[in-house]
Amino acid sequence: MRLVLGILRELAGLFVDDGLLAVAILAVVAVAALVAKAIPGIAPGLVLLAGLLAVLVANVLAARR
Secondary structure: OHHHHHHHHHHHHHHOOOHHHHHHHHHHHHHHHHHHHHOOOOHHHHHHHHHHHHHHHHHHHHHHO
């Protein structure tokens, strides 16, 4: 049983290594979804692109310190 739990923890760690990064990505996706409901067209894609790039840059700069 311990082996299975250890494997599941390692597997989850592959996808969610940095909890704050995962939460930030989910927030950007949620904002893009809200924008998609309100404004059809290219706006949701731009929000998604800009938001995810901002999250990535912020995470890299934080990891650099």
